[in-house]
Amino acid sequence: MSSAADATAMFYQNLQASRLLTDAQLRDLWGWIAHARPDLPAAAREVSRRGWLTPYQIREVARGRGAALKVASRYVLLTVLGEGGMGRVYKAHDTRMGRDVALKVIRRERLTHSVAVVRFEQEVLALSAMDHPNVVKVYDAEEVDGYHFYVMELIDGTDLTKIVREVGPLPVFQACDVIRQAALGLQHAHERGLVHRDIKPSNIIAPRHGGAVKLVDLGLARLMEPPGGADALRITQEGFVIGTPDFVAPEQARNPTAVDIRADIYALGGTLYFALTGLVPYEGATPTEKLLKHCTDPPPDLLSRRADAPPLLEQIVHWCMAKEPDHRPQTPLQLAAALQPFCPTEAPGSEALLAPASGQRVPMVPPEAHPGAAPSPLPAPAPVTQPSIAGPGSQVFKLAPHEHGVSVRRRPRGAFPTGTVLAVLGGLFVFAALGVAVFLAFINTGPTVPKPFTNTAGLKMVRLEGGTFKMGSPEEEPGRADDGREGPVREVTVRGPFFMSSTEVTHGQYVRMMGGAPSRGAALAARGTSLPVDSVTWDEANEFCRKLLEKDRGQAWARNGWAYRLPTEAEWEYACRANTTTPFSCGDAIAFPTQAVFLATGEDPLERAGDVPGKPLRFGTEVGKTKPNDFGLYDMHGNVAEWCSDWFRIDAYKEGADPTGPADGDMRVIRGGSFRDRASGVRSAARDGKRPTDRLDYVGFRVVYAPLQK
Numbered sequence: 001m002s003s004a005a006d007a008t009a010m011f012y013q014n015l016q017a018s019r020l021l022t023d024a025q026l027r028d029l030w031g032w033i034a035h036a037r038p039d040l041p042a043a044a045r046e047v048s049r050r051g052w053l054t055p056y057q058i059r060e061v062a063r064g065r066g067a068a069l070k071v072a073s074r075y076v077l078l079t080v081l082g083e084g085g086m087g088r089v090y091k092a093h094d095t096r097m098g099r100d101v102a103l104k105v106i107r108r109e110r111l112t113h114s115v116a117v118v119r120f121e122q123e124v125l126a127l128s129a130m131d132h133p134n135v136v137k138v139y140d141a142e143e144v145d146g147y148h149f150y151v152m153e154l155i156d157g158t159d160l161t162k163i164v165r166e167v168g169p170l171p172v173f174q175a176c177d178v179i180r181q182a183a184l185g186l187q188h189a190h191e192r193g194l195v196h197r198d199i200k201p202s203n204i205i206a207p208r209h210g211g212a213v214k215l216v217d218l219g220l221a222r223l224m225e226p227p228g229g230a231d232a233l234r235i236t237q238e239g240f241v242i243g244t245p246d247f248v249a250p251e252q253a254r255n256p257t258a259v260d261i262r263a264d265i266y267a268l269g270g271t272l273y274f275a276l277t278g279l280v281p282y283e284g285a286t287p288t289e290k291l292l293k294h295c296t297d298p299p300p301d302l303l304s305r306r307a308d309a310p311p312l313l314e315q316i317v318h319w320c321m322a323k324e325p326d327h328r329p330q331t332p333l334q335l336a337a338a339l340q341p342f343c344p345t346e347a348p349g350s351e352a353l354l355a356p357a358s359g360q361r362v363p364m365v366p367p368e369a370h371p372g373a374a375p376s377p378l379p380a381p382a383p384v385t386q387p388s389i390a391g392p393g394s395q396v397f398k399l400a401p402h403e404h405g406v407s408v409r410r411r412p413r414g415a416f417p418t419g420t421v422l423a424v425l426g427g428l429f430v431f432a433a434l435g436v437a438v439f440l441a442f443i444n445t446g447p448t449v450p451k452p453f454t455n456t457a458g459l460k461m462v463r464l465e466g467g468t469f470k471m472g473s474p475e476e477e478p479g480r481a482d483d484g485r486e487g488p489v490r491e492v493t494v495r496g497p498f499f500m501s502s503t504e505v506t507h508g509q510y511v512r513m514m515g516g517a518p519s520r521g522a523a524l525a526a527r528g529t530s531l532p533v534d535s536v537t538w539d540e541a542n543e544f545c546r547k548l549l550e551k552d553r554g555q556a557w558a559r560n561g562w563a564y565r566l567p568t569e570a571e572w573e574y575a576c577r578a579n580t581t582t583p584f585s586c587g588d589a590i591a592f593p594t595q596a597v598f599l600a601t602g603e604d605p606l607e608r609a610g611d612v613p614g615k616p617l618r619f620g621t622e623v624g625k626t627k628p629n630d631f632g633l634y635d636m637h638g639n640v641a642e643w644c645s646d647w648f649r650i651d652a653y654k655e656g657a658d659p660t661g662p663a664d665g666d667m668r669v670i671r672g673g674s675f676r677d678r679a680s681g682v683r684s685a686a687r688d689g690k691r692p693t694d695r696l697d698y699v700g701f702r703v704v705y706a707p708l709q710k
């Protein structure tokens, strides 16, 4: 036999040994080989042409490693998706469930200690209990021949590092939406007591064809901890740090084991910066240099690298990247809410970020379904240096002893809003104090609260001082919903001051801002009336807020770090009640049309004697014509119902300060009832939920202007 024939025969034997093909396929192939007498490459091509094996499998079989492609007698490895510091990720087929999955094999050296193995099993168990659209689903974990692996949902997408490498920095709205979704996934983890510890662009996968952004590798960074735990890892003692030096929070650099969710928020801020600029927050020749900069240098400038980014976005990045955890958003949900005004897409999905297969650049336009959502045309974002792709992967770094006390390069004065960067190292890594000082300075030099004002949309903004109030309705309240959605009554604090528009946004105001309006009352409004805008989706209401913020820029009342947005449900009820505990801000009953516009029938016990219109109203009526409540707010009861920022869930009331509702859901809250509701439906505690994409001719909105860090 020729050597070519030997190689082909060997390949065939390897195929048999691999047990990847059925007996019938093997017989068929042998018949073809006997007839065609191919050399090895031709035989391999034939197997590929028949679609029986992937190129990766054929290569492995040719090397005699085909048997290893079957794992735990259930999974068949199809191809390698990628490899990082922790292990290798394969696309695999789960023969038992009949689906493709992703399978991550952990490097042996990561699990040499029994403690690490237990930790791995604990983390995977915790992960398998997670159920959120923005967190990858974990199905299974096993050990085979000393290799530990876990099996997860296969995402048809690309991680953020690769996306930025391929298409460059993302448009503002896409970058914000990806990070917002990642924050929602993180919130889910946070609510279950998990910390990611290794947030970075490569652990955020964006779908190729739309769908939800997914967080991967949650909690696995713990595998890098040596069994000794915290004490074995303090860089101040031993010189180690876990994580990715490009995104690690200062406190994580100091003590990797004692971090909380705010370290993830820091890393998410850095990742947002990366998505917007293609740059890691701090350049450095070595991991050590980068770590030191995280601990001492001010957060990076965004606006000088992304001229088209709203200034507020830079503040959000800086807020997340505050040196002191107390000065960051305290929950991922807070960050998600802050990014919401910059995200025009329909929550919770996102657009495809990459062209299929070809990897060609695709136009980044917002979905057409959202009029007014398009960002201004993007000047090609011009990073000042070559995009530096986030890397290397997560590692354990060792700082050489002599580096412990090095002084750190500082920015020139004026490069940061505070104008000053304090960076004095006294002894070993006195980083936190510096970070606190820098960020406190940044916050405290912020301007004072503006006086009540009328904004560029013509909305009169009423100053609300905030306070503690009883949210919800007592069981004995007449007209109370009987499904539990209004209670129990809880003590809630709304922090102030902040501003709320005295009226609902009118059709005319909406048209001037957005260039058109979907209101059913458009014909009437065109005749010059001030009907409330209606039929506006929740996304469009947010887009209005975003545009208003832009338009207000430079006005005397505009403040850095403040933004327009929809009210939270708690803010809305606080504002509506105006220090009352009765069903309405005007007492136990309400009169049509002097106190509110609602469906007056003369039959509802909550109706105060008044005019009963001959037939039900078809639209809201001019805003600001009813009697205002004690805070000076009009139409909180009735007229049109108003979108709030929170997701709706029947049992979603939370107590405490500034609650923001559940982390996700299908519906957003509407409040206040409308011209279609009877008196009981326009009470202060009445609440409902609608899909954010719904256009309802009885739903509009009003806006608040509040500090981002309220």
Ligand SMILES: Nc1ncnc2c1ncn2[C@@H]1O[C@H](COP(=O)(O)OP(=O)(O)OP(=O)(O)O)[C@@H](O)[C@H]1O
Pocket (backbone or CB within 6 Å): 081, 082, 083, 084, 085, 086, 087, 088, 089, 102, 136, 152, 153, 154, 155, 156, 157, 158, 159, 198, 202, 203, 205, 216, 217, 393, 394, 395
């Ligand atoms: N569930 C999944 N579905 C599809 N692709 C995935 C999945 N999980 C990871 N990947 C992809 O596999 C590749 C390798 O992932 P991995 O997590 O090993 O990389 P990394 O984050 O750079 O490294 P590490 O976190 O280990 O340092 C990445 O490109 C990632 O996008």
